[in-house]
Amino acid sequence: MSDSPDPVVERSPAEEVARFEHHARSPLQRLQHFLHRYPTMVPVIVLVLSLIVFGMISPNFFSAFNLSLIMQQVAVVGTLAAAQSLVILTAGIDLSVGAVMVMISVIMGKLSVDFGIPVPIAILVGLGCGALTGALNGLLVTRLKLPPFITTLGTWNIFLALNYYLSGRETIRSQTLDAEAPLLKLFGERFTIGGAVLTWGVVLMLIVFAVLWYALYKTAWGRRVYAVGDDPEAAALAGIQTKRVLMSVYVVAGVICALAAWSSIGRVGSVSPTSFFEANLESITAVVIGGISLFGGRGSILGPLIGALIVGVFNSGLRLAGVDVLWQLFATGWLIIVAVAIDQWIRKISS
């Protein structure tokens, strides 16, 4: 309470002018308060710095082509990170996002190629299956009260097994998709703006983030998601039906995973049951680097988008600089640790 500005009750309501009492704060404390207010500034600063450094190291880095290539590379994991962010905002974690995505891509591919179902319907069925996977996770978390980590560790394996069963471990080849279901590859199609080459997958990712930003900041649902993640008991006492909110979060996350599945078919060019094996961990990485607290209720939804871009920038920059791939992993590892350490430090303000 050292920096509590004023006593709580001002006895004369007439005198309601906002009062500021400046306490001497060290530059470090001021930085802490600034980051507490704008948690997304950490990833933004890291992104800008890394762009500058890599731009100085390799001249090709700053070309519109290279920068747009980075966007293409992070589009799928970025979209998954949007789903992951929602779950992490409720103080949960979803290890099954990658497996759900691959399984849904197999469902969409199988239905349209092997069963001859019209592609738009196959896609809708896929989106519905995404909602179902989310509902399963949500039911286990809210009804059986299992910890999200354990729930999704279990469903990760289950969806992975279903994925192998449904696909027969076989890839649907690119030519087959071109002939029978070109719509599935929609998000891999490119278009150019200036020198930048973008895919519709990049656009999808940006739209998903924009819609989530709106939902989280401008609607009651979003405020409730934050409240439930922040302190579920307080939210319940304040009249929030916390189970319903949690359930909706998992279902929406499942649908976003299904959108990522559609996007991934375009990115890979085929439907491969063995692709994106580490996508779940990569999505968590993007969220954490993006400054969303693993303890729930804190962080901006735009952080994970920047987090995904940071990982992409590091990978691209180190590759262009001719550095061995292992150093990309090394750098990502340190980014995660630093991001979580900063989050802990910022959270100390509240006590």
Add this chain to the structure above:
Amino acid sequence: MTEPLLSARNLVKRYGRVTALDHADFDLYSGEILAVIGDNGAGKSSLIKAVSGAVQPDEGEIRLDGQPVSFASPLEARRAGIETVYQTLALSPALSISDNMFMGREIRREGIMGKWFGMLDKPAMDRFSRQKLSELGLMTIQNIDQPVETLSGGQRQGVAVARAAAFGSRVIILDEPTAALGVKESRRVLDLILDVRSRGIPIVLISHNMPHVFEVADRIHIHRLGRRLCVIDPKEHTMSDAVAYMTGARVPEGVAA
């Protein structure tokens, strides 16, 4: 005296073999501050939970305005106009004051944006919050958008009370509002309680702090062994009387031992 606003008769609540409420009675009249005191385990929190909908009594009857009511959840009690400020305050620390004031009953915009896209009417919510806080003289809070965790303990208590006062049209129940506060902040919260009463809203105050209870309460309900032992007037009894009744060291006049 007139009819009580909120009353309970013969409430019984058992948890296994423990009887938390043993035919307890309760009366709250409009415009008063009723303090509820009792030793730990006397059942005062069970009593309060029963009238605020957090637990459902096994037997007995609760009446609001003379009409029998039964609350299946705190939400139902809230809809009937009974607001409770819990000891934990039930605020979300990372959310703004305004978000917290409206948690669970947000205002949506009019027109298509509100109806179809669920857009919140933030300006209206901020205006309402600011108005409610300044009505209670809480306007030293600088920014209605600042997260609750950046407020001091007393300010947080103030926000929770303001939330209850803004929406609790009938009754406000305060559970140990000064327990976690320093002397100066307690003072402010007590003034706040008197302010709320002066606006005609009756208050149930649960507290262990005898000086606070004796300062603001109009009547004191003493709970002992799961039932109402007596109701005393703080002007006619001393604090040591109250403590003696509470602990059973003495029996008040007119009560059979």
